Amino acid sequence: MATIVTNPPETKLNQPAPAGARLFGMLAEFETPGDLMAAAEKVRDAGYKRWDCHTPFAVHGLDGAMGIQRTWLPIFVFFAGATGTIAAFILQAFTNSWSLTTWAGVWVTGYPFLISGKPAMSLPAFIPVMFELTILFSALACVKLMFLFNGLPQLYHPLFKSNRFRRATNDRFFISIEARDPKFLPKKTEEFLRSLDPIAVEAVEE
Amino acid sequence: MTTLPHDSNLANSHANNHGVIVDNTIDRPGERAPLVLNMDKFSQVTATVCRVNEAERAPTAWYVAFTLALGLLSVLGVCIGYLIVTGVGVWGLNNPVMWAYDITNFVFWVGIGHAGTLISAILFLFRQKWRTGINRFAEAMTIFAVICAGTFPGIHVGRVWFAYWLFPIPNQMEMWPQFRSPLLWDVFAVSTYFTVSLLFWYTGMVPDLATLRDRAKGKLQQMGYGLFSLGWRGSNRHWHRYERAYLLLAALSTPLVLSVHSVVSFDFATSQLPGWHTTIFPPYFVAGAIFSGFAMVVTLAVPAREMFGLKDLITLRHLDNMNKVILVTGCMVGYAYSLEFFIAWYSGAMFEKFAFINRAFGQYWWAYLIMVSCNVITPQLFWSKRIRTSIPLMFALSIVVNVGMWFERFVIIVSSLANDFLPSSWDLFTPTWVDIGTMLGAFGLFFTLFLLFCRYLPMIAMAEVKAVMPQADPHGAGAGKHGHARAHDHH
Known part of the structure; x- marks a missing residue:
């Protein structure tokens, strides 16, 4: 029974993008750390490079699931x-x-x-x-x-445009794939993200 | 919304028939006691903590406490102003007692700070998950305590406009600090301690400030929290470096905190005064610091969790654990007191023997009696679990410990100075109203800062508390509908 009252899971994909607005990437929302981690492994194995997970706290084991190199x-x-x-x-x-x-x-x-x-x-x-x-x-x-x-402070980021994304610092888990990724194709990436069974998928403009 | 799946073992054993957890102070072998009560969603943690900052009005008790704190703060302002205008003669200092309330307060406040760093750094390295509920405000306590501590040597120099002589600044007099003096080591130790504690506190707070930013309704809150959260967006690539940096800071703060009170004790131990010239001072001071600091955490936590409705996050188990630390460090301090007497006797040094007999039975016998009864005798009550888990008793005992630890520093400093080698140079110290006003006023400064912190900053490390909930485990209660099998685990 995953009805979300506060953030209806509609996507902006079917609406035509306003003139001049460029796509930043795709955002997928998950409910639990376990779902996120299973999805992250698939994104990693699909060969995406410019992508990220967004979590309210450091999820143990997610670095491995994303294939992050140890920091220097x-x-x-x-x-x-x-x-x-x-x-x-x-x-x-x-x-x-x-x-x-x-x-x-x-x-x-x-x-x-x-x-x-x-x-x-x-x-x-x-x-x-x-x-x-x-x-x-x-x-x-x-x-x-x-x-x-980490490239911080960076007070503005395209992801902050998404209302849904506000829960990334509260209780939800997100995967974002950037349009700059060489493997990124709007329709294909959206379908791919949907196949990971998220709560919602959303296109985020630049 | 569905309730996240629960680890059934965990939920049931500490719960009554209705599933409401009633007591998490019980230890059951093979099970982890829950650290967050009556909440199984992350959003509940967010809401509980942010409610304090987001409420239109603070609780009435907050306004009462804040008014009292501001009153005491103005007493501090008046006393310091009078001191600066008139000179250190307004204190009861004399020759030989040139250090008294000022340095007692300095050592007392530096000591208070130590518990915050112990909780945030040492317990982090030891993977004590219960630290997450209390570390944020314990660290805040550290910072405010060090601010109070720093005030005293600053005003004690007399001509405060020359306080910059403490720092190695090139000047027209070609004069540099004396780096062979423990007093100068103290300048470096305390200022490093303050800077590193502030960094640690702020770094830990960035993700929580981002939470407040994302929930903020007003423009001012959005901009304020937005600016200080640096644009944190919970990116796991960021979390990766953040966690490394946090571990490094913990590893750096651990030797630092042990060094700070050691260096403070060098101020005394490297002198030749009987009663000060002791090798036991560094570990003894550190144990005392942790002892008094934990007592202050309990003094602050008990009313704070009542006032702001945080009883499910700062649970009885947290308080019970802290009381155990108070008991252990109290025993260490008691051991140090008795060992000092043994060494004084064993040394065969006449002046050393006299200093200790005089400390217990001389002019300041009453201060020594307060010290021993507050620091050694009464904390023994914490052997009883009933007392460790009783809110009014632990609150009373924590204040007793704070009083005792203030007197410990008073006894060490004043009784040693008042009666040194030559009876002809002996004198008795009596405080003036300025001494007493400055001591009480420092509490005003401390509580003003602490109350402002409670109102405007996240009092509990939300991100860290969420991470220790069973629902945060991708393989356990947080697995979700697909789960994440252990076989696929990549580490």
Whole structure:
């Protein structure tokens, strides 16, 4: 009994597209994560490349069902962390131990901080700040690069035109296949998506 | 709409005859206790959480609490203003007690923050699914607690307009911070902790802000939530990197949170003052921080779930688990208290022995008594399940723990400073009205921020709660009409 009161599952396909509007792609709606995953495997096996699943939460195992390659993010984060360690060391060594004079745009002079007879190069005492900056650089890089790789922030997206799609952040599961995909043919892709037994299929304009 | 299929084992064992789940604190071997009660659709979770933000009017209790919080916040403003205009002499500080309420408050608030990170990072790494119900507002608590904590060293420097000397900024005096000092490590530790906690909190909130954006009716809400949700569209290609980033943040925050209170304890432990110069301080401070932080989570969760109708998401099981953590960390703190005495005796150092006898029986005996009875004795009541699952008792006990932990920091700081090596330099600290006003005012700052958060931001991590519901499992209750056979699983 899958009657949806809020979003009647009519498609816009049979209506002629307004002049100048280009097709962004096809959107199919599913009710459960299991249905979505079964469908995602078929889309993957059909050879589509420019397609995506949209879910209200991270569905376990969907990466495999979609054939997503593991992200390189951790490698970048590692190097960001290493940069933090080195930067913290240089900062402390320069400002607290050697009277270095270095040209960095202007002449910059370090400060030989001698206090309580402690050695100038107090590596053990420098470790806490090195640790903190390692974490700081890694975390900043981690979040920034994650959003950058995801192409976010992107406040507008053609999918936001679909009223039905609003439930992608609530309780429904979607597959979108973009018109840019080499295998995309409006009629054929629609038929293909229908064969996956979704609740509804919808064409989304650019 | 059809009800999603249910895992029959799961639903029945914790339910009464009507299928309504009455008690999820029972553990049955081989079964997972449900973490979400009386809901089997994802949309119910969305509606329950978003209702708090979408309601035209907040509950009356919210307005009452907010007015009180604003009142206390203005007390803080007056006290800080008076301090800045007049000088730190308005506090009861003297020579030798140059640190008292200010640093006590600083350590207290930093400690409160630790529970949020523990819940969001360490419990995430340990795959404790019950964290999902409480992690969002526990993280918010962390951030607001660190804001309160940061205020105190900031105003304690006296001439606040020189506070920028704390940071390594090139200046005309060619003067740099002293990187061999634990006080400077503290600047880096606390500011890193604040930044990373904020990132973690915000990253976790992006999908939920998108939910609020997609449900928003007004233009202002649409634009506000739309801007901060960054255009999140639940894409699984995004989720993939998001989950990686979240795991990395958890892995980075775990050593960070342990380091923060360790570094705070170095402020004391690296000095030569009897009562401070102890190697047990870092783990002891971290255990105390988690202890007080969990108590504060319970103090906040109990009224919040009542006020906003979130009892099915922050269930008795969540509270029961937190009370168990309070019991364990309370025992650790008790162990540390007794070990300090043992080491003082075992060291054979005269001043060390005196410091501890003086701490328990000297001028500040009453503070020590409050500390031990609140932190070691009363939490033992949590051995009883009846007390762990009683709302009024756990609320009262959580406040007792908070009081006890404030006094712990007071005892460590003030009793050690007041009576050091030379009797001729001893002095007694008595707080002034500014000391007390600033301490109470910090609670105003904390609760003002927390109440604003409750009203305008998603209080519960919806996306994470949905993911731990049995209906989220593509192979189990969430299989749907076609199902997804395990044989086809690709990992």
